Every structure is written in structure tokens, then in C-alpha cells.
Amino acid sequence: MESGLLKKMLRDMLLARAFEERAAQEYAQGNIAGFLHLYPGEEAVGVGVLHAAEPADYVVSTYREHVHALVRGVPARMVMAELFGRKTGCSGGLGGSMHLFDRERRFMGGYAIVGETFPIAIGIGYAIAMRELPEAVICFFGDGAVNQGTFHESLNMAALWKLPVLFVCENNHYQIGTEIHRHSAVAEVYKRACGYRIPARRVNGMDVLAVHRATEEALAQIRAGNGPQFIECETYRFRGHSMADPGSYRPKVELQAYESTEDPVKIAIAETVTAYPTAEQIAAVGSDNIASLTGSLRSGGHFPPEHLDAMQAEIAAEVEAAVHFASESPEPTLADAQAALDCNRQGEVLV
Ligand SMILES: Cc1ncc(C[n+]2csc(CCOP(=O)(O)OP(=O)(O)O)c2C)c(N)n1
Ligand SMILES: [Mg+2]
Secondary structure, eight states: OOHHHHHHHHHHHHHHHHHHHHHHHHHHTTSSOSOOOOOTTOHHHHHHHHHTSOTTSEEEEOSSOHHHHHHTTOOHHHHHHHHTTOTTSTTTTSSOTTOOOBTTTTEEEEOSSTTTHHHHHHHHHHHHHHHTOSOOEEEEEEGGGGGSHHHHHHHHHHHHTTOOEEEEEEEOSEETTEEHHHHOSOSSGGGGGGGGTOOEEEEETTOHHHHHHHHHHHHHHHHTTOOOEEEEEEOOOSSOSSTTOOOTTSOHHHHHHHHHHOOHHHHHHHHHOOOOOOHHHHHHHOGGGHHHHHTTSOTTOOOOHHHHHHHHHHHHHHHHHHHHHHHHSOOOOHHHHHHHHHHHHTTOOOO
């Protein structure tokens, strides 16, 4: 993989983690109201999928969507301002954490209703198909959403009409406190797509490179006119379902095991930051063996640890600035809310 892309993905993974951890702090201090569903542990899914997409593709997501919006290019300050309910937020402060929206970046919304994303994705996919455009819709959803009627109705329609939709299941194994084998008759989510003859596969959702590769392949199939595709990303959330959930239904050892060995951010750093062999190591093996020493290095290039430190400092400053921007921004007025309603009444077409 090209090293520039690898670095961009690493940066987004780090931004995702830093943004969400800061949002948790702001929530605890009372600066963010309502529900707040955070993404730590799942970064490799959003980052891997969205870096394989084109700017012309559409994205539809759930209430756990801050990172999807960030990776799509919505500035951190506009996402944070939306979480704070401020007028400068990407939904004018009228949506909050679960309803981020950015028409310009084709981020067609986070949705609070489980299973709501499917019909919206299908509608956009239908519009694309009618116009015969080379675009696709990426539809994110959780493992808990696959028992909703909308899931089955939408997969059926997508397959029947060969709609350009990529279904991406973020399988973090839990629907709030209910583990997947206790809410789903088929715990391997990707197998459900067979019922609609949609090609489906399962990937390691903790490995950003694996997710990226699978998405590239699936999108290539969609753009070749082969209809919808399905990817199940197996992942894990490190925090509770929302800030209101201490997550006490999970064994501590389970969480600790994931955090210590499967953290997608640590894995992404390891993928990106590789050290060249030292002079002593080269001398020890002889120059003929340099190739074997360097063979494990990423072909794309070298990213020394000090670059990582600089990247992390830059991200910390970006998140700090986002919080400052959000807290200094005004709240929307009643007239703003009225204007937003009027705008829809005039039949504005969003797609
Ligand atoms: C139709 C509907 N039923 C119930 C809820 C309450 N609810 C909010 S999130 C959630 C769990 C969804 O779990 P999953 O799809 O696995 O997504 P995750 O939160 O794990 O990302 C439920 C039941 C809802 N928002 N909408
Ligand atoms: Mg889940």
C-alpha cells in the first residue's frame, strides 16, 4: 500500500480516538447533552471503509457516527459544535450527536432509529441506479440492526434491482447489553446476506488494512455493475454502549483482552511505524542479509517515531481548537429551527 494513504489512515485513527475521548470528557462536564455513543475500539472499520470510497460516494450511518463524519472530511470543529448543540455545528446545532449531516460531503446522516439507515441507503442507491452514475452508497449498521424488518426488505430490494449499495455491518458483538448469540439466530452476520444472493464476507474489523482491502474489492464489484455487496467487520467497543452505560454486563477480562492485544490504533501504528535496521544489526548479519532484515518493512516507506509524536501533537491541538470553537459558538434560536422546517417544506431535494 502506498505510504501516503497509510499515513492518512493512521492520522484518522488517531484523530478518531482523541476526538471521542475528549467528547467523553466534555459530556462528563455537562457540555454535551442527550445521548453520546462513542467509537473507541471500532476505528479501523470507519477509517478502512471510508478511505477506500470516492468523494462522490454517499454515506449513511447510525447514531455512532462521529468518526464516519470526521473521516469523510467534516471538520472536527463542526462535529464538536454539533455535539455541543451549537449553531456552527454541521447540522446547525439542531441534530446533536446522533444526527450529524453534511450534504456537501455526501454524508447523508447519522440516524437514531436502529435499522433506519437501510431504506435511506436503498433510496439513494435507487436514485444513482436510475441515473446510471458510477457512484455507490455505503450503509453502516450494527449487529443489532440485522433483526429489524428494514434490513431484510432493503437487502431484498437492493439485490433485486442490483442497487449500488455496500452494506457494512459493524459487528461489535453487542446490542447494548445483549451479546449477539443471545439476540440473533445466526451469529455470523454475513451469512444472512446469502438469503438475498448478495456476495458477503467477514473481515477482521480491528485491522484497518484488511478492512480497506475488502472495501476496495467490494466497491470494484459494485462499480462493475454487479449489484450490492456485504461486509461484516468484526470489531469491539472499548466503552459502554453510550455514556449512560457502565457496560457491567461484559466480563472485565474480555474487555482487557481486546484492549491489550486487539487495539486497532496500536495495530495501525505498528503497521505504519517501522524502524530501519540499526548499523549493528546489519553488521551482525552481513550485508547480504540486509534484504531479509528490511523485508518486513512496509514497501510504502518509513515513518519514524518522532513523526508519530508530531502527528499526535497536531491532532491534540486540532481537538482542543474544536472544543474551543464549539464552546464559543452561539446556540441556534427558535427562528433557526423554524427556518430549517420551512426549508424542508419547500421540497428541497437533498440528493
Ligand atoms: C427501532 C429501535 N429500537 C430500539 C432502539 C434502542 N436502541 C438504541 S441502540 C440499540 C442497540 C443497537 O445495537 P447495534 O445495532 O449492535 O449497534 P451498536 O450500538 O452496537 O453500534 C437499541 C436497541 C432504537 N434506537 N431503535
Ligand atoms: Mg453492536
